[in-house]
Amino acid sequence: MSVALNEVRSYPAKPGDVYLFGTCVLDLFDPDAGVSAASLLENSNISVHYPQDQTCCGQPAYTSGFPDAARQVAARQLHLFAENWPIVVPSGSCAGMMRHHWPRLFEDDPALGPLAASIAARVFELTEFLLHVVKATWPQTGANERVVLHTSCTARREMGTHLSARALLAQIPNVELVLQDHETECCGFGGAFSVKHPEISAAMASDKIEAIEATGAATMISADGGCLLNLNGTLEKRGSTLRGQHIASYLWQHAKDAA
Amino acid sequence: MNRPANPPMPINFHANVRRVVANPVLRASFRGAMDFLTAKRATQFPDANAFETLRAQGEQIRQYALSRLPDLLEQLETNLTRNGIQVHWAQTPDEACRLIIDIASRAGGGLVVKGKSMVSEEIELNHALEAAGISALESDMGEYIVQLAGEKPSHIIMPAIHKTKEEIARLFADKVPGVEYTNSVDELIQIGRRVLRDKFRDTRVGLSGVNVAVAETGTLCLVENEGNGRMCTTVPDVHIAITGIEKVVEKLEHVPPLMTLLTRSATGQAITTYFNWISSPRRDGEMDGPKEVHLVLLDNGRSTAYADERLRATLQCIRCGACMNHCPVYARVGGHAYGTTYPGPIGKIVSPHMLGLEATRDLVTASSLCGACGEVCPVKIPIPDLLLQLRQQSQGHSKAPQLPGAGSGHKTLQSIAYRLFAGLYSRPALYRIFGLLATRLRAFSPNQQGAWTRSRVPLRPAGHSLHERMKSRNGAKVK
Numbered sequence A: 001m002s003v004a005l006n007e008v009r010s011y012p013a014k015p016g017d018v019y020l021f022g023t024c025v026l027d028l029f030d031p032d033a034g035v036s037a038a039s040l041l042e043n044s045n046i047s048v049h050y051p052q053d054q055t056c057c058g059q060p061a062y063t064s065g066f067p068d069a070a071r072q073v074a075a076r077q078l079h080l081f082a083e084n085w086p087i088v089v090p091s092g093s094c095a096g097m098m099r100h101h102w103p104r105l106f107e108d109d110p111a112l113g114p115l116a117a118s119i120a121a122r123v124f125e126l127t128e129f130l131l132h133v134v135k136a137t138w139p140q141t142g143a144n145e146r147v148v149l150h151t152s153c154t155a156r157r158e159m160g161t162h163l164s165a166r167a168l169l170a171q172i173p174n175v176e177l178v179l180q181d182h183e184t185e186c187c188g189f190g191g192a193f194s195v196k197h198p199e200i201s202a203a204m205a206s207d208k209i210e211a212i213e214a215t216g217a218a219t220m221i222s223a224d225g226g227c228l229l230n231l232n233g234t235l236e237k238r239g240s241t242l243r244g245q246h247i248a249s250y251l252w253q254h255a256k257d258a259a
Numbered sequence B: 001m002n003r004p005a006n007p008p009m010p011i012n013f014h015a016n017v018r019r020v021v022a023n024p025v026l027r028a029s030f031r032g033a034m035d036f037l038t039a040k041r042a043t044q045f046p047d048a049n050a051f052e053t054l055r056a057q058g059e060q061i062r063q064y065a066l067s068r069l070p071d072l073l074e075q076l077e078t079n080l081t082r083n084g085i086q087v088h089w090a091q092t093p094d095e096a097c098r099l100i101i102d103i104a105s106r107a108g109g110g111l112v113v114k115g116k117s118m119v120s121e122e123i124e125l126n127h128a129l130e131a132a133g134i135s136a137l138e139s140d141m142g143e144y145i146v147q148l149a150g151e152k153p154s155h156i157i158m159p160a161i162h163k164t165k166e167e168i169a170r171l172f173a174d175k176v177p178g179v180e181y182t183n184s185v186d187e188l189i190q191i192g193r194r195v196l197r198d199k200f201r202d203t204r205v206g207l208s209g210v211n212v213a214v215a216e217t218g219t220l221c222l223v224e225n226e227g228n229g230r231m232c233t234t235v236p237d238v239h240i241a242i243t244g245i246e247k248v249v250e251k252l253e254h255v256p257p258l259m260t261l262l263t264r265s266a267t268g269q270a271i272t273t274y275f276n277w278i279s280s281p282r283r284d285g286e287m288d289g290p291k292e293v294h295l296v297l298l299d300n301g302r303s304t305a306y307a308d309e310r311l312r313a314t315l316q317c318i319r320c321g322a323c324m325n326h327c328p329v330y331a332r333v334g335g336h337a338y339g340t341t342y343p344g345p346i347g348k349i350v351s352p353h354m355l356g357l358e359a360t361r362d363l364v365t366a367s368s369l370c371g372a373c374g375e376v377c378p379v380k381i382p383i384p385d386l387l388l389q390l391r392q393q394s395q396g397h398s399k400a401p402q403l404p405g406a407g408s409g410h411k412t413l414q415s416i417a418y419r420l421f422a423g424l425y426s427r428p429a430l431y432r433i434f435g436l437l438a439t440r441l442r443a444f445s446p447n448q449q450g451a452w453t454r455s456r457v458p459l460r461p462a463g464h465s466l467h468e469r470m471k472s473r474n475g476a477k478v479k
């Protein structure tokens, strides 16, 4: 592995340009979050480049035991980031795939291996980028608000970015961040796991939702679209009115409200 | 490669899961038990950096031992033999059972009193003994309860964790002669102890597991809290120890870091009440101790895992159970659902080399890869990575060497799905057309989307994809 897990990462100075890798989940199911991520970056005077040829990091195939299919998909992404700009990914899980698993996927490939490794070094999850590189801050807006954050397992254990999402929210003066019971536990998504083991996945999702609802927070946020598909899909099926929102959408809303 | 002639039938994991998940009382009780264990462990590792340092040391010790495994096993045999401990090698569970039955029969033991040993569960020793006309009595309280109930352990450290106090009280009243119903924990423990005391006095053969075997000194280490392990290994004339071939370390000084990681991770104790170092049978002039000590070293697929460098880390395990206690899947389904001797995350990575990938094909997929197991493992086994490896082997997508049953997880429909995925997502122009269709035809998204919609509303694309929206914008500024 070219990049150690849980490393203490040193961050570059704020760049003039970045690539945005929007992820396949946001592309089809929550494009607002992707646009918000771009807006947040642009609002800090960063030009956002969105390669139109991007599709997916290949993770669904990779985690199901289909490395060749994953490689085929990932290989198409490797040529999209020709400039030496940071690649910002609004998902801990896809960022983790690109940063930690792409180099392994191509480690035996003399041509793509070094390319994958150099790209991995430039991959940043959105919240860590906003916090440590953009050093964005948010002014006070509106009334006080209780917010509960669901952090994805990959953000926590692969990217180490769960704390940056929390730190960003903590910067907003009128936001009171509350912690749910068993905060560190998985929401039960896990890609194909959610349909291969639907009973276990559903049990995990409903426990997560009950813990979140018990906080009494009216706003639920996550930095991962996969978790949100799972949790929002379950919330709606249960008839709950609570919906999780991608952190990019939430922060962009705040930036607009404050303006 | 020891490919089983008749591979075991696939474990019916899904049916087992459905039974448990539907039972809220059971689920709440698992959750409570796991919370208790995780909280106890947390008190032992208050400082994350200190834990990282200690577990890096644990990992190093185990990796070093594995890197020299063949040598160390030879050295262990030499030194144990010099100390008067008889060493036996068993390739399969059957061989191990036969060896133990032979030793017990020669000792004239109609009864074997057992300390806690997961390897003895792995080889299903109690059945084999019974078939040979020898009774087995479990002396660890949890194992005793499980044996009374005619069940198997549901946890490698806490075998009876699936049982409530009331269930145990009822079990004792029903199964132990002359016992009245009581749900006082103290009284229940006293009942068990009384039964076992008498047996210890009378039996000729005691059996135990081993936590670590030290090659340079020929020493067997055994940690326990109830004193039953010490009784089993010292009172009967013959002590038979059984363990897997991976449990060896080179030096005595390797034991303390591993054992402190083990007991803190397992039960949240800095050290167990009893720490047994077994270095020989009774010597001339000694007043007590067994007259014979035997060690059975079991392979049962371990050398297959060893041969595959990508799976070798599996053998670092010190069987602390922390990965189970922190696993959101284990907490939902409990140990029995796995249908294997070793449940939970550790069970998912060791069962494939013991039983083959066909029997365990639903276990290797039963993880969201959340990584909670790898995060707490005291010897840093990258359990999620190993699951990925096993998934690849299960699909037949891994280079040799492979485990028995490789490729048995292959399903044509699934392969087609991933081939379609790869074909579509590796052709950007085609993918954009797909995105356009999916968003424009969103109203026609199916209402039934297989297992997804059992507990969730259907997935429905947005009106316009991110690709489209990013194409038609010129940046945003609010300040």
Ligand code: SF4
Residues within 6 Å of the ligand: B265, B316, B317, B318, B319, B320, B321, B322, B323, B324, B345, B346, B373, B376, B377, B378, B379, B380, B381
């Ligand atoms: S895999 Fe690690 S955490 Fe799990 S039982 Fe083994 S040593 Fe303990």
